Amino acid sequence: MKSWDVIIVGGGIIGLSLSIALHKRGARVLIVERGEPGREASHAAAGMLADCTLETPAALQPLATASARMYPEFVHELQDESGVDVDLRDQGTLLFPPPEHVHKRPGLTTASLLPSPLAELEPALAEPTRPAIYLKERSVDPRALASAALKAAKHRGVDISSGTAVTAVLLSDGGVTGVSTHKSSYLAPVVVNCAGAWAGDLPPHPFPTRPVKGQMLSVVGATHNLLHHVIRSPEVYLVPRSDGRILIGATVEEAGYDKRTDANTIHRMHQAAIRMVPALSAARVLEAWAGLRPGTPDDLPILGTTATPGYFVAAGHFRDGILLAPITAHVMAQLVTGVRPDHDLAPFSFARFANAA
Ligand SMILES: Cc1cc2nc3c(=O)[nH]c(=O)nc-3n(C[C@H](O)[C@H](O)[C@H](O)COP(=O)(O)OP(=O)(O)OC[C@H]3O[C@@H](n4cnc5c(N)ncnc54)[C@H](O)[C@@H]3O)c2cc1C
Structure with a gap:
């Protein structure tokens, strides 16, 4: 044997x-x-x-x-x-940290922690009401x-x-x-x-x-390079791919092994993404899915x-x-x-x- x-x-x-x-x-x-x-x-x-x-x-x-x-x-x-291209991107991340994290860093201002003005880095973003940090992070498909x-x-x-x-x-x-x-x-x-x-x-x-459910959706924008960076905020995150897709996520739910998506939840995340990047209202939804993170x-x-x-x-x-x-x-x-x-x-x-x- x-x-x-x-x-x-x-x-x-x-x-x-x-x-x-x-x-x-x-x-x-x-x-x-x-x-x-x-x-x-x-x-x-x-x-x-x-x-x-x-x-x-x-x-x-x-x-x-x-x-x-x-x-x-x-x-x-x-x-x-x-021979498979895994779309490793290194444009970095724009993080809008939750307010409690910002309070820990009193000196945090949009201007001091970005290499250039936000409107130049990511023109499609709506006028932000919170400070952002640039992170030298990568993403992959x-x-x-x-x-x-x-x-x-x-x-x-x-x-x-x-x-x-x-x-x-x-x-x-x-x-x-x-x-x-x-x-x-x-x-x-x-x-x-x-x-x-x-x-x-x-x-x-x-x-x-234990399974920790995450629902996500992906859209494809009218403009190919709508976003350059990963954008992360407490409400929603956006992850651009080089083929023009943008992923929007994600929920964190205790729902056992249930991998169904919920139309209202997907809609809510989509709307939160549109508030951050208004041009996403013209984007077409490609797919919605859910997966089970291995939590401990x-x-x-x-x-x-x-x-x-x-x-x-x-x-x-x-x-x-x-x-x-x-x-x-x-x-x-x-x-x-x-x-x-x-x-x-x-x-x-x-x-x-x-x-x-
Ligand atoms: C919505 C969402 C977004 C996420 N985003 C990110 C992110 O941006 N960055 C990041 O780093 N991570 C992210 N994660 C987390 C990441 O996906 C997981 O931590 C990672 O995929 C875990 O990999 P794994 O191989 O342990 O688990 P899995 O990919 O789940 O693989 C486990 C495998 O074990 C198999 N299996 C189970 N039981 C048995 C058995 N008895 N016999 C044989 N096979 C079995 C399953 O079929 C499965 O294929 C995200 C997860 C979700 C759900």
């Missing part, structure tokens, strides 16, 4: 990126994906690579900053190996990114089993021996749970992940070992899984192959929940 060095449960951007990082370290890897790889949260994401200190949880900042720095090389490799990662993984020889869920992690003498699905079993001495919002559904460990009780990912030898977890990336894919793949590949990770993973350990209990 064929066996692998590592089996990854879940073919989202985290599982796909990790498979490539492990393959580079010489591991024979199998991804077992319940549906189609890259079609869950990673398909729904906006693709902002937001590592700003005003918005990132302090404990996550080192990983967020490191991952943002890794992005150009990460994308370069994936594009090279897959997560659907293209997942598709590039899938092609690159296959190209390298990572095996992929799609369409059947892992139902059990196989154990012998307390250690991992593989996984089983309703159809078959797959053998490996190492299993990494990268099942996103569903990570906690798989025994033996109840990782406290403290909004931090769960990365590392478990009490079961050979069983690892990399899940719960909540709102930042696209941003955190390169660093997660890097540190988890180190950990799984017995190398001390470059970053301290203690704040992300599954054990923190046991300690809290």
Whole structure:
């Protein structure tokens, strides 16, 4: 019977990126994906690579900053190996921070924190009533990114089993021996749970992940280059793509595994976007969708070992899984192959929940 060095449960951007990082370290890897790889949260994401200190949880900042720095090389490799353009943009972000953040920074004025007047940077914006900050951030098209990662993984020889869920992690003498699905079993001495919002559904460990629904829509404007920057405000964010689409998002809802969109909610977000950029009233709505962010009780990912030898977890990336894919793949590949990770993973350990209990 064929066996692998590592089996990854879940073919989202985290599982796909990790498979490539492990393959580079010489591991024979199998991804077992319940549906189609890259079609869950990673398909729904906006693709902002937001590592700003005003918005990132302090404990996550080192990983967020490191991952943002890794992005150009990460994308370069994936594009090279897959031939897929992932639309990495580096025009930056205009952030309209929530008032409570502005109060923390009394010196914050529109003029002092922008490289040029706002009307020059982004002429389509309505006259702002609040200060804005320019952030040197990038964005990417997560659907293209997942598709590039899938092609690159296959190209390298990572095996992929799609369409059947892992139902059990196989154990012998307390250690991992593989996984089983309703159809078959797959053998490996190492299993990494990268099942996103569903990570906690798989025994033996109840990782406290939960789905946090996000609804979004995309429009295409009458003018091709209507927006240049990502625009983020407490009400709504806008993410331009190079093909002329503009994504508008996103809700943050506790709605279980429900991925339906609600017409009123989509309309409300669309209207909020039009208030920020009036020319969007002439834009055509292309698509509305919802996805399930993998949330955790403290909004931090769960990365590392478990009490079961050979069983690892990399899940719960909540709102930042696209941003955190390169660093997660890097540190988890180190950990799984017995190398001390470059970053301290203690704040992300599954054990923190046991300690809290
Ligand atoms: C609306 C929205 C906007 C977002 N915007 C951004 C953003 O701008 N920037 C950013 O960085 N992040 C963003 N995110 C968050 C980001 O999408 C997620 O953090 C990231 O995609 C998580 O990746 P993942 O691989 O862990 O999960 P997923 O992409 O959900 O992949 C998990 C995979 O595991 C599979 N699976 C589950 N159970 C099993 C099983 N038992 N057996 C086999 N396979 C299984 C699923 O089918 C799925 O394919 C956004 C998310 C949403 C919903």
